[in-house]
Amino acid sequence: MIWNEKMECMGAEEMREVQSARLRETVAYVYKNCPRYKKKLHEHNVAPEDITGIDDISKLPFTVKEDLRDSYPFGLFSRPTKEIAEIHVSSGTTGNPTVVGYTREDIRLWSDVMARSFACAGALPGDMIQIAYGYGLFTGGLGAHYGALEMGLTIIPASSGQTKRQLKLMHDFKPRLLACTPSYCLYMAEEAREMGLDPKKSSWEIGIFGAEPWSESMRKEIEDTWNILATDIYGLSEIIGPGVAQECGFKKGLHIFWDVFYPEVINQKTLKHAKEGEEGELVITTLTKRGMPLLRYRTRDIVSITYERCRCGRTTPRISKIQGRTDDMIIVRGINVFPSQIEHVLLGIEGTKPHYQLVVDRKAGKLDELEILVEVEQKIFSDEIKQLRLLEEKIAKEIESVLGIFVKVRLVEPKTIERSEGKAKRVIDKRTA
């Protein structure tokens, strides 16, 4: 079903009218209510009157993550804190965390886009959903919760962790839907087997997986393991949390809800719009938010966008699966390395699982070294050193052919790499330590 048929199936011309009106309104709103934005617009020589329609969006300055950090905690809010209904905080790996605030209207918006997302994945009112995203400051759990309430799903608010209990809830209550991170979903399969449960016989039919980038090969692994439809949900707390974009059953890109989150894809060097289908950084403008609206927020996520109509009937554009967030990207000897590239290689080698970690180090006066830790699985274990060495070499060689730089592969014991109940920690950069 299509949850918000009016907005998700609107014709292009009518949508432009809606977006234009909303953009004008949003720019005027932040100008009036957020001193930092007023200053930013002044510095950029734009006045609210200059924005007459959606095409004028390129006149606006970008907002970047540093703007949020610099205005910690509430400097980018457009409402006084007493009018803020809820605050979420995403852990920053460096410096101040990112703080976002929602008014009651924003929570209603969040509920709507999350309900759209669940419906887009194939959920129906009355379905039971197990929400195994963490509840709390992280947006995943509560965002999914609001959407599920809005849609009339039966909610198991399991939150993340306590895997044995998750599996028992699944086994006993038989939810049709599962919402969690893709890496946690795979982790649960290991636990299930240890408990003597067959993952293929799980009650879950549809998974709504997000909060971290994951590859097509990981999708296949999840779908084969659990015998479910694995769909990708996209979002970021700065914009709203999960619910910015979601795949439909055709799995041909994520429908972005552009009546409320206006997408642009820019070339990171020229900062100009990339052509349709060309990769670039996703930039989003919130068109109806009240608590903390953002203009042209640079997500650091690399995608391409298509405006072609999807067979599902929605008219919204679709963004490609996230190749990787530029935050996760590491530069090793001048080469951009995304953890997803490593994941893809590992899933292509018989018997290896995507449990890996990248360790970058630089010894004094030496070049950067990239070491990849890979967990040994029962299937690939040999009792001969020679065979394990060959396996290390094989993995290294395939990764080298993808990245173009020398890497060292080290086999480690199972479960030595920290498992994600939230997000997987894929990169350890010792160069900055």
Added chain:
Amino acid sequence: MKLVQISVFLENKQGRLFEVCSLLGKEKINIRALSVAESEEFGILRMVVDNPTKAVAALKKRGFVASLTDIVAVEVDDKPGGLASILGVFSKNNINVEYMYGFVEKFSDKAILVFRFDDANKAIKVLARNKISIIGEKDIKSL
């Protein structure tokens, strides 16, 4: 007659060998022979124990990667040239040894050698033909 050896993947980290051995101790599994093959970062612990199936199950349950491998254990005289005589037999008969390790019996003048062959069945035939005594499962339990 083949014996079963258990092989365990271990990272070269402090205390890992201890963990395996104390786990087996708790499970009342007796280690008859043991060897560690190692590379720079990891090692493979190979053991002949009195109850390999139970041992592997216990190890897997604790998250270790472990497997069972067929090996052949033979008895030779514990004296100079004992090992050479037996290796000579293999060499003459084109039998490849992947790896081997040995241990000395407590109350006899025999040494026990554990071999991993690329072709165990062929090796067993050659050993029998040369009247070299092979150790069976029962012998291992009563050692």
